Amino acid sequence: MSNMIEQAAARLDQAAHQAQAVEQFAPGSFDLADAYRIQRASIQHRAARGDKVRGIKLGFTSRAKMVQMGVHDLIWGWLTDSMLEEEGSTVNLARYIHPRVEPEVCFLTRRDISGPISALEAADYIEAVAPALEIIDSRYQDFKFTLEDVVADNCSSAGLVVGPWSRQFDKLGNAGVNVAFDGRSVLSGSTAAILGHPLRSLVQASRLLAACERSLPAGSLIMAGAATAAEALRPDLHVRCDISGLGRVEFFT
Numbered sequence: 001m002s003n004m005i006e007q008a009a010a011r012l013d014q015a016a017h018q019a020q021a022v023e024q025f026a027p028g029s030f031d032l033a034d035a036y037r038i039q040r041a042s043i044q045h046r047a048a049r050g051d052k053v054r055g056i057k058l059g060f061t062s063r064a065k066m067v068q069m070g071v072h073d074l075i076w077g078w079l080t081d082s083m084l085e086e087e088g089s090t091v092n093l094a095r096y097i098h099p100r101v102e103p104e105v106c107f108l109t110r111r112d113i114s115g116p117i118s119a120l121e122a123a124d125y126i127e128a129v130a131p132a133l134e135i136i137d138s139r140y141q142d143f144k145f146t147l148e149d150v151v152a153d154n155c156s157s158a159g160l161v162v163g164p165w166s167r168q169f170d171k172l173g174n175a176g177v178n179v180a181f182d183g184r185s186v187l188s189g190s191t192a193a194i195l196g197h198p199l200r201s202l203v204q205a206s207r208l209l210a211a212c213e214r215s216l217p218a219g220s221l222i223m224a225g226a227a228t229a230a231e232a233l234r235p236d237l238h239v240r241c242d243i244s245g246l247g248r249v250e251f252f253t
């Protein structure tokens, strides 16, 4: 592995581990392929601390997210065990730099994904689906980044709260999404904002994995990408997300 990749990975891993923001990389420091290599190397730092890969997430699958962050390409990153926060519990914000929350649909896979799958096949690859809240936390100052920066930073992956699993696959298509802070609605939208249908995220995930010759074992999590923009978290909040037909997921700060 080149020195540049290893140094960037170590820098981002330290920033995440110590909850301390770092400056963006100088423009043109590395290309997208190297950004994914940095991402992978940073996961190896987590693995060295005993952390395990639990799945993957997609980013910028909705227009609302692209517009909010000024990045217009689909990206993906790794989810690990240490990112899982317990549903209904109090999340320790000190673990994060400048956390934001966003509503997501989470899939639990039933079969290994080891090649591109079609939209028709996608449902057959799912064991269950759940409403989820992702806590994103860019390691860059002011939450500002380029496409390459955010990919290197494992797509701002930081925390994950998964709600009740079900097999309500027919409810996925155009379900109302609402996030409330202390009972007051702060974000609302529809799962249709996720590439037109969250199952398309699964199709995209399979293609992205195939493109880098990786597979994902059965029993993995796949986060489809936020349906709405993200909202900044602060202490002493009750955060709740309802997705019509899928149920509710909540936590406290």
Ligand code: OOG
Pocket (backbone or CB within 6 Å): 057, 058, 059, 060, 061, 062, 065, 069, 102, 134, 136, 137, 138, 150, 155, 156, 157, 224, 225, 226
């Ligand atoms: C990057 C992560 C994007 C999503 O659901 O679109 C993402 C970011 O916004 O910091 O997780």
Ligand code: MG
Pocket (backbone or CB within 6 Å): 057, 058, 059, 102, 104, 134, 136, 223, 225, 226
């Ligand atoms: Mg997300």
